[in-house]
Amino acid sequence: MQQLTNRSKVVSDKKMTFLEKIYLPAIVKGMAITLKHFFKKKSTISYPEQTRPFSEIYRGQHVLKRDDLGRERCTACGLCAVACPAEAITMISAERKPGEENLYREEKYAATYEINMLRCIFCGDCEEACPKEAIFLTDRIVASEYKREPFVYGKDRLVEPLDPTKRIDISKRQTESVLKFKENKRFAHNK
Amino acid sequence: MDWTLYIYKTIFLFIILLVTLVVAMYSTYGERKVAAFMQDRRGPNRAGPFGLLQPLADGVKMFMKEEIIPLSANRVLFILGPAIAMTTALLTGVVIPWGGTLTIGGREFSMQIADLNIGILYVFAMVSIGVYGIMIGGWASNNKYALYGSIRAASQMISYELAMGMAIVALVVTTGSLSLHEIVQQQHGMHWNVFYQPLGFLLFLTCAFAETNRAPFDLPECETELVGGYHTEYSSMKLGFYLFAEYINMFISSAVIATVYFGGYNMPFIDQLGLSPNALTLLGTAFFFMKIFFFIFLFMWVRWTLPRFRYDQLMNLGWKGLIPLAMFNIVATGVYYYFFELT
Numbered sequence: 001m002q003q004l005t006n007r008s009k010v011v012s013d014k015k016m017t018f019l020e021k022i023y024l025p026a027i028v029k030g031m032a033i034t035l036k037h038f039f040k041k042k043s044t045i046s047y048p049e050q051t052r053p054f055s056e057i058y059r060g061q062h063v064l065k066r067d068d069l070g071r072e073r074c075t076a077c078g079l080c081a082v083a084c085p086a087e088a089i090t091m092i093s094a095e096r097k098p099g100e101e102n103l104y105r106e107e108k109y110a111a112t113y114e115i116n117m118l119r120c121i122f123c124g125d126c127e128e129a130c131p132k133e134a135i136f137l138t139d140r141i142v143a144s145e146y147k148r149e150p151f152v153y154g155k156d157r158l159v160e161p162l163d164p165t166k167r168i169d170i171s172k173r174q175t176e177s178v179l180k181f182k183e184n185k186r187f188a189h190n191k
Numbered sequence: 192m193d194w195t196l197y198i199y200k201t202i203f204l205f206i207i208l209l210v211t212l213v214v215a216m217y218s219t220y221g222e223r224k225v226a227a228f229m230q231d232r233r234g235p236n237r238a239g240p241f242g243l244l245q246p247l248a249d250g251v252k253m254f255m256k257e258e259i260i261p262l263s264a265n266r267v268l269f270i271l272g273p274a275i276a277m278t279t280a281l282l283t284g285v286v287i288p289w290g291g292t293l294t295i296g297g298r299e300f301s302m303q304i305a306d307l308n309i310g311i312l313y314v315f316a317m318v319s320i321g322v323y324g325i326m327i328g329g330w331a332s333n334n335k336y337a338l339y340g341s342i343r344a345a346s347q348m349i350s351y352e353l354a355m356g357m358a359i360v361a362l363v364v365t366t367g368s369l370s371l372h373e374i375v376q377q378q379h380g381m382h383w384n385v386f387y388q389p390l391g392f393l394l395f396l397t398c399a400f401a402e403t404n405r406a407p408f409d410l411p412e413c414e415t416e417l418v419g420g421y422h423t424e425y426s427s428m429k430l431g432f433y434l435f436a437e438y439i440n441m442f443i444s445s446a447v448i449a450t451v452y453f454g455g456y457n458m459p460f461i462d463q464l465g466l467s468p469n470a471l472t473l474l475g476t477a478f479f480f481m482k483i484f485f486f487i488f489l490f491m492w493v494r495w496t497l498p499r500f501r502y503d504q505l506m507n508l509g510w511k512g513l514i515p516l517a518m519f520n521i522v523a524t525g526v527y528y529y530f531f532e533l534t
Contacts, residue, residue, distance in 0.1 A: 027493075027496070027497065030496045030497060034229045034492065037228070037230070042233050
């Protein structure tokens with residue numbers, strides 16, 4: 001028969017030799033191996049004290065960015081929801097009233113914007129689809145919860161804070177290749 | 192009546208009891224650390240510095256657990272099982288010479304609680320009774336897995352005790368004494384019995400693994416086949432007693448091996464040091480404990496290296512391997528002493 005891999009081993013039923021029968025050489029060999037491991041450097045990372053460095057383009061919890069004037073960038077076009085392979089994003093759009101120009105950048109905005117973090121697969125397609133550079137994935141971890149309901153994140157948890165010191169930094173996700181890719185977008189509204 | 196002697200013996204008894212319990216307690220910690228290190232892990236390191244308070248936390252946990260006695264179990268025997276296991280484990284330490292003699296106020300105090308002239312037989316007697324703890328516990332649980340475990344324990348211990356006894360017979364031929372005190376005295380300096388009885392030592396060591404139910408002979412409690420073996424139905428501190436007794440047995444076995452084959456509290460070049468007798472005694476005791484700790488480490492080392500024997504392999508090794516070898520050892524020793532060293 002043709003072999004699929006070259007890893008198969010021939011199994012034999014041969015009698016054990018005397019040295020094998022008294023087990024001792026094999027035992028000593030095994031104990032030498034475990035002793036070697038005893039003095040080996042451990043690869044454990046003691047978590048709360050030490051943390052593993054995140055990748056600079058880690059895809060964690062989303063953020064809805066504001067622009068420099070503190071206005072929400074999202075215009076509720078729904079492209080992210082369309083792009084989302086897990087169908088985790090839903091939104092309801094609303095029209096901006098006069099006097100709300102300091103709150104929303106575009107004439108249409110998202111009245112509600114929800115991401116179900118249990119459905120989300122953190123692929124980053126929403127970020128790629130967004131024409132307004134409004135949604136980004138960050139290096140924050142989605143917190144664990146006891147129930148399902150809190151995993152549906154609304155605008156209260158997605159939109160970044162107004163306070164300039166508490167803005168979420170996404171510059172690390174804007175690597176050169178990403179920026180170059182976004183240059184080609186036809187409707188680049190953000191400089 | 193010599194009251195100072197009684198008071199000294201009582202105090203010494205309590206010290207030994209305390210040391211035994213503390214060593215057993217920290218053996219559980221050591222076991223987890225050794226296991227972790229051999230598997231490239233770090234082991235317990237959260238409770239206290241380096242996780243040193245872990246045994247205390249485990250003890251508190253054991254005490255806090257709900258105590259369950261199954262309805263179908265025999266209550267008296269169910270409680271008697273762990274009690275016997277624990278008591279016999281603790282009793283063995285009495286005959287072991289923990290050190291030489293201390294001279295306090297012109298009087299000599301031996302660092303051994305009782306110098307029985309049949310010390311080594313006493314050890315065997317106690318270890319054999321220890322089997323009853325496991326057997327009774329497994330039987331009283333009224334559970335098939337527990338019963339399997341205790342049947343295995345009984346047959347395993349009986350088989351291996353034979354080889355163990357025979358290994359000791361050959362040793363007794365060499366030493367000419369059954370008293371542990373005298374056996375240690377004869378091994379002064381580097382005249383350790385292991386150099387005269389290497390085969391006997393190997394047999395004794397193997398049987399000691401089997402007697403203490405340690406891997407690769409831990410069939411009575413093998414988790415993968417028998418749920419928990421003889422202590423399947425046990426919970427809370429009664430389970431704790433069984434596990435604790437195992438660690439005490441390990442400590443005592445290590446002490447016996449160190450005493451009988453590795454010169455006990457004797458250390459090489461002890462006569463050249465020129466220290467006062469008391470300092471030498473204490474140094475010897477420290478050296479004795481170093482030997483014991485090495486053997487405890489060996490027990491753990493073997494446990495985390497070797498897989499468990501299959502039951503038929505276990506019986507084959509015992510009856511067809513170790514016992515004939517032990518018999519050969521007796522004959523060879525006897526022939527040697529009869530023809531070459533007429534004492």
